[in-house]
Amino acid sequence: MSDMETAGIVVVGGSLAGLRGAEALRNGGYTGPLTIVGDEPYPPYDRPPLSKHVLAGALDAASTELPRLVRLNARWRLGQTVVALDRIARVIGLADGSAIPFQSLLVATGAQARRWTRAGSELAGVFTIRTRDDAAALRSALASVPARVLIIGGGLIGCETASCCSDLGLPTTLVDSNPAPLSRVLGATVGNVIAGCMMDAGVDFRASTHVDALEGAFGKVVRARLSDGSAIETDLVVVALGAVRETGWLSRAGLLADSGGLTCDSACRALNVEGQPDLNIFAAGDVARWPNAHYGDRLMTVEHWGNAIEQAEHAARNILSDPSDQNAYRHLPAFWSSQFGINIKTVGSAEGAEAAAITQGSLSSRRFLAVYGREGHTVAAVSFDEARWLPSYARRIEIKATFPPVPGAIDQERVDVVDPGFPAPRELAGATSSVRQEAAHA
Amino acid sequence: MRSETLFSEVMDPKNRANPYPLYELFRQTPVAKQSDGSFVVSTHENIRTLLFDPRLSSEDLPPSRRPHTGNPIKDWILNPIKNRVVTAHRPFIFRDPPDHDTLRKFVMDEFTIQRVNDAHGRVESLVDEFIERCRGRSEVCLVEDLSYPLPVAVICDLLGVPEEDEPHFQRWATQLATALEPDARHDETGRHAIVAAFDEISAYMRKLIREKRRRPADDMLSRLAKPGNKRTPGMGDIDLIATGILLLVAGHETTVNLITNAMLTLLRNPDELEKLKADPERAPRLIEEVLRYEPPVHFRTRKATSPIDIDRVTIPAGAPVILLFAAANRDPARFANPDRFDPDRADNQHFGFGGGLHYCVGAPLARIEAEIALVTLCRRLREPRLMSDPPPYRSGASLRGPASLGIHINGIS
Structure with a gap:
């Protein structure tokens, strides 16, 4: 890639939001150069089946590719991580040293699985679920019939994984720091319904408990030490502790970004540290944090499928519109899950x-x-x-x-x-606090 | 014109041929209270919202009441019991969950894709047969020659009603269908006529079901009449009769409008007729657009069970709510150029089959019948022209469609 190429629209992120955003640009009449950069080597694929059908072995991880709705005529730079952004020169730098100039930038980098950072993080047999590779690796580990699966975290991914493991007939333990599964999302009252399902399915649910350390033998995980002093013998651990956003390249460029997301105005334009929108940089999907008018302009990130599409399409419309003619993004979050x-x-x-x-x-x-x-x-x-x-x-x-x-x-x-039974807001909730949590783990 | 009395204009037969200007007036007051206390809802978004609202009941019919006979045993014992039983066992179009769901599921389980697809060949040969009967004529009446007999033959076939019995219940079906028209409910004579027709068709259906149980055949009624067991109970007899009648009436009174409206619209838009002739693959899109542009059912009535706030209006508990589907189908906030007939329209989410949990059970069958009928008509009728425009209309404002549709032809191919 030379710096001499015509600057067009560059989409950073080759997943659902990136793809649908790029398609919306073409649908909106944009005919100029279009580049899509993705850090995974694969063309855009669908993530919801990863924690369900793929783990169950009903669908191959490679068979999740997203359907293309529009002829994109785009330049794809897959397997490339963006490491730098120069907002004045309007150019991004890739890990391989190349640079891509842009007229407008759509940041749709999504989120990454929060890794296990406490003791035992180096052990084999410790998995996360976020990418196609994650799911494929976990699937093959499940297929080799582990003696006990330990899932850390009772959020949506943790619960779906537990459901899947119990369907596979695998002895399963789920450790959750909250009193019930899904408490953060739906409250413990509703979460207890899932706890009941877990009990019926034979899943060993440990409420209000932390995993302090993972212990190994010969480089492979064999045991987890819990905060209540007990230990669980396990040879397969799934870390399902939510997501973080890799936004270092954005914050280094003076944008308001941290591991909780990239802050935008209501029109999906990225804000700089002075709180002013950068008129050429937009964000959509899991990475975007924007004031949601339905909830009193509370800053929100929404890590769900529907938002990835809707926000990307909205951002694309605004990219193609005059800065004086930007529409506010109004979105009611929604998600679905199937479990038990x-x-x-x-x-x-x-x-x-x-x-x-x-x-x-x-x-x-x-x-x-x-x-x-x-x-x-x-x-x-x-x-x-x-x-x-x-x-x-x-x-x-x-x-x-x-x-x-x-x-x-x-x-x-x-x-x-x-009473919905929401746990007291944890110190770690929200954007700034998740930085704190990482620091605590480090 | 005041919006409080606008719905009586919709009911007025003089506006049957073109109610759309009235609908446009309605949309200016999207939730319009009428002087009789009912509320007419006419915009796409509001109807969509209400279709998914658990405070809107379909059990809106007044209780069944048989006319006074002078015979004290009938008037004081038999008929009150009958009335109660009939009221409690209405067909599922007039029922709410959970009963509605249980009854509808019985029918949905029988209305399989397989069975609907199997009807394909039968529909084709019926259409050809009906058109063949018009050979040698220079005029046809579409309603009499095809749009009416086709769906009737198809539903009788599917249910397993003997062909020779059909003429009996043409009158019953027409009478019962008026239950959907608000004016028939308020008119005492009309209501008694509905009750009488119901009694007659019930007696027929009861006999037919007994026959199906004795000699089960490969038809829907035989399967629905199959006794259940402890784990999966079958449908009770009274519900079975009501369901059979519902399917029969629906098969008689709705698809006729779809086919006739479609042909009328094509004759008014000859370029679309030519396009369909050249490319039969256009039929599905074309029928969807007819369902939006000239739907077979213009509105349905519900009842609010608790107060509903919608579009800055509060509909009080107990108020009748009229969902004016045909007006929402031409809502400019939802459809660009709504008054233009455009089969190439994208994102055509019409209410031609209603919506929500009462969405038309027979929609796939109606689509197949209309598509085959239209494609064949365009192919086989030579130089079709309307004899009069607008055609005469049937009396119904909800089940709205031409009473007859005279077409000049120059023979058939």
């Missing part, structure tokens, strides 16, 4: 909810719809095999409908209001 035979779907952000109302079904039947409220408004809803009315609750979140909902639904007259 249950289809979980959510809309909104339950974070900080003070109460939850069971509007359909019941927790005991494991089939229900729960609505979350904060300061008298509806802020989120989650369904366990009961997604039928979810779009209506999404609408009620958008219009900040009052909470609790008025009883009298056609399929259930009563509304039970319960």
Whole structure:
């Protein structure tokens, strides 16, 4: 690559947001040069199946490639990491020493699995799940029938992995620092439903417990030491402690970025350390942290599939529009998960909810719809095999409908209001604090 | 025109041929309270929202009431019991979850892709047969010659209703379909006519089901009538009768409008007719656009079970809510150039089959019938021209479609 090439639009990130953003640029009429840089060697692939079908052995990790919706006519630089950004000269530098000039930059670098940094991080048999390679490696380890799988972290990925391992008939332990699985996302009240599923499936769930250290023999993990003093004999550990964002190249260039994300304005434009938007740099997907108008302009990153697409398309529209004609990105977070035979779907952000109302079904039947409220408004809803009315609750979140909902639904007259049981905000929650956590682990 | 009385204009037969200007007025008040206390909802976004709202009930019909006979045993004992039973066992189009779900699932399990695809060949030969009967004529009435008999023959076939019985229930079906029209519900004579038709068709259906149980055949009714077991209970007899009637009526009264509206629209847009003739592959897109542009069902009524805030209006508990699908289908906020008939339209998410949990069960079958009918008509009718425009319309404002559609032809190929 020479520095002499015509500067066009450069997309950094070769996954879902990068691909859909690039396609939206072409759909939006952009015909100039388009470069897509990705740090993995593979063309864009779909991640949701990695922690489900791929681990189960139902789908090959290599068969997850994303469908292309538009002829991109782009220059692909795969297997290349961006290491530098010069915002004045408008050029990025790659790890191989080459440079790519840009007119506009779309940062869609996603997030990376948080690694195990405490004792035992060097041992074989310790896995994370984020990439195709991660999933392929973990799948082959599971296929060789480990004596016991230990999963660290009871978030979505940890729970899906536990579900998958129990389906495979593998003895499984899940250690969670919270009182119930999914507590951070949905609260312990709903999380306890999953805890019940785990118990029925024979998963050994350890609540409110930390893993202090992993111990090995001959370079391979054999045991985990827990904070309650006990130990678990295990030959396969899955670290599912959430994600961090590699944004060093952005913060070094004077942008407001850390391991929690790259801060943007409402139009998805990256902010510099003075808090001013850089008119040529946009962000989308897991890496983007932007003020969400649905939640009082609270800065939010959304690590879900739907947001990657929607935000990338939105950023692409703004890239192609005049700086005086930028649209604010309004997005209601949503995700789905399948685990223990249950289809979980959510809309909104339950974070900080003070109460939850069971509007359909019941927790005991494991089939229900729960609505979350904060300061008298509806802020989120989650369904366990009961997604039928979810779009209506999404609408009620958008219009900040009052909470609790008025009883009298056609399929259930009563509304039970319960404490959602969110753990106290941990020191580590949020962007700045995750930096702190890394420091603590280091 | 005041928006409080606008819906009576929609009901007025004089606006049947072109209700769309009224719908445009409605969309200016997206949630419009009518003087009778009902609320008419006419924009795409609001209807979409309400279709997924658990506070909107489909159990909106007034309870069944048989007319006074003078016979005290009937008036004081038999008929009140009958009324209660019939009211409690309405077909699932008028039911809410969880009953709705259980009953609908029975039917969905039978309406398999396999079975719908198997109907393909039968539909083709029926269409050819109906068109062949028009040989030697210079005029055809599309409704009488094809749009009506085709879906009837198909649904009878699928259900396993003997062909020779069909003429009996043409009248019943037409009468029962008026249950969807708001004016028939308020009119005492109309309601009694519905009850009477229901009694007659129920008696017929009961007999037919008994027959199917005795000699099961390879048809839907035989399968639905199969007794269940402890783990998977079968459908109760009264629900089975109601379901059979629903499928029969739906097969009689809706697809006829789809086929007729499609042909009418093509005759009004001859270039589209030529395009379809040249490229039959256009049929699916074309039918989707007809479903948006001239849908077979214009609106459905629901009832609010608790107060609903929508678009700065509060619909109180108990209020009837009219979802004006045909108006939402032409909402400029959702469809560019909504009044233009454009089969090449992208992202055509219409309400031609309704939406939400009551989305038309027979949609795949209706699509196949309409596609085959239109492609064959375009191929075989020589120089078709409308005899009069607009054609005369049937009385229904919800199930809206031409009563007849006269077409001049120069023979058939």
